[in-house]
Amino acid sequence: MHTDSVTRLSPPVGYGGLAIALVVASILSLSSGAYPVAVGQIIDMALRGFSDDTTARFVVLDVRVPRLLLGALTGAVLAVSGALLQGLFRNPLADPGLIGVSSGAALAAVAVIVLGGSGLAGWSQFAGQWALPLAAFAGGTMTTLIAWKIAHQQGQTSVALLLLAGIAINAIAGAGTGLLTYYADDSALRSLTFWSMGSLAHARWADLWVAGPWMVATLLIAPLLARPLDAFLMGEPVAGHLGYSTNWVKRGAVLLAALGVGAAVAVTGLIGFVGLVVPHLLRQLFGAGHRLLLPACALGGSALLVLADCLARVVVAPAELPIGLVMALLGGPFFLFLLMRHRFA
């Protein structure tokens, strides 16, 4: 974690800017999309208490609002989890995928998609439309738990071992996903391709009620870890000497990231780069201290994902781009730019 020559923002200016970005993104999100609904029309409808039963009302209340909320929560959770793990691993390249959440969720989701009609038919029957999100959530948290168990020896958790275990488990889960993909028929293949590119397009209120509480909990609890994580930046022994229970910090950060990201991935599919780029970028503006960084990541992650979702739905309207694809298209080159700038600075 290096201190940059970039001028740090004063917190009020920084938070203000991010909040404005989020509000602008939200207004854009409510008023943009394939179905034409102007901002004035929304205000009009709101003033009349959304009493008339029109398609415009349906589009705004049942399509765009849940989509906006899910996008904002997902963006916030991904960015905050990224910041937690980057702090824990003391590595700006860490992201929620590192501890196996994404690959575990992907393995479970692909298993449901491919085997839903055969090997896992019982589960699909039992859980109905929730078969995939529940499996993905379980898969994501379980893989993280396994990585944790491997790294946790004699009452101590080695961060380096956690990282390596995560990499190994990612490889195994990836192989499992690959094997299932090989056996997938044409329709399953298309479905899993779309799932792995992430989408907010199918967000409903029901998804929000199920996944939302986990994500909100992650966002509310994460700030408690800010001070201990700051101490972690000086090294684990220092944090211990400062009186923090390092095991609890590690457990908390991993658990929060697993639950929050697991819930997000379960309903949106895989969305990359938010967890990597947002904390990385905001650290340069707000400094490495987590007390400022974590709330900034929540705001910045929300604004970025909501904005990317606006793009996803208008670029090829009336069709839609998967948002994971949009994030990778925007995030990849941007991240490269950041790296190059350091390289030649």
Added chain:
Amino acid sequence: MRLNRIHRTTALLILWAIATVAQTAPRVISADGAITETIVALGASEQLVGVDTTSHHPPDVVDDLPRVGYLRALPLEGILSLEPTHLITTEEAGPEKTLERVEKAGVDVTQLPVARTPKQTIRRIRRVGALVDRSDQAATLAQRLSEDIQRIRNQMASKQSARVLVLLAAGNHGVMLAGKNTAANALLESLGLTNALDHVSGYKPASRESFLAAAPDAVIIAEASPGQFKPKEWPALTRLPAWQSGQHLTENAMFLLGFGPRLADAMAALASVVPEREATAHAH
């Protein structure tokens, strides 16, 4: 106040106009290539307001229409933005919850069974005809199609009971072998032909050895876009006796495997590369 009343009257007038227009002119989104073809073949293309990305034919109609994306990932708002009265698609369409919500928004959603036999194809044409109010035209088309199919089947009597290899060149997946449980296999069955790869299920990446071992009597290549399959890159294929003797055909995948109004033409094209019974002796 008065302004408000005028606004309200105008709004009512517009709503009434929309309602009347909606009643007289159905607005149909077709999310399936074969269904789109059928709607056009029945002379109801003016009802179409949108199609999905599997709809390519006929190009002079579908190229001008908005595309709502792939039929398994239909966008809720994108569909509603075209103000459709009907969404006609197949059981393969999805996501399910999106279709439910499209219906909830007042659109008449019909998911027709996937057609994999001539009989199912004809039944689907009749159902699409009823949905777009072209039942008479559908009856005529169905009648003609079933006569054409019968004629082609009669011609098959003079053909060998051939083993046919079908390859699918689509997207960036490279070339795939068509095994059992595929539309390609269904097309072969409609003509009483055997799939040379009956030990494979679904579409699998092509290994050069596997089709050499299959020793087919004829080779069919279904390509997603013209020129996608390059025979020069497949010397093991072009060296097959069946290829050397001209028993091969490269055609559009949607034409061959769509099971739509062009089914008889697809069957005829396939039949044309199956060797005659009295032709040169079998190599195997």
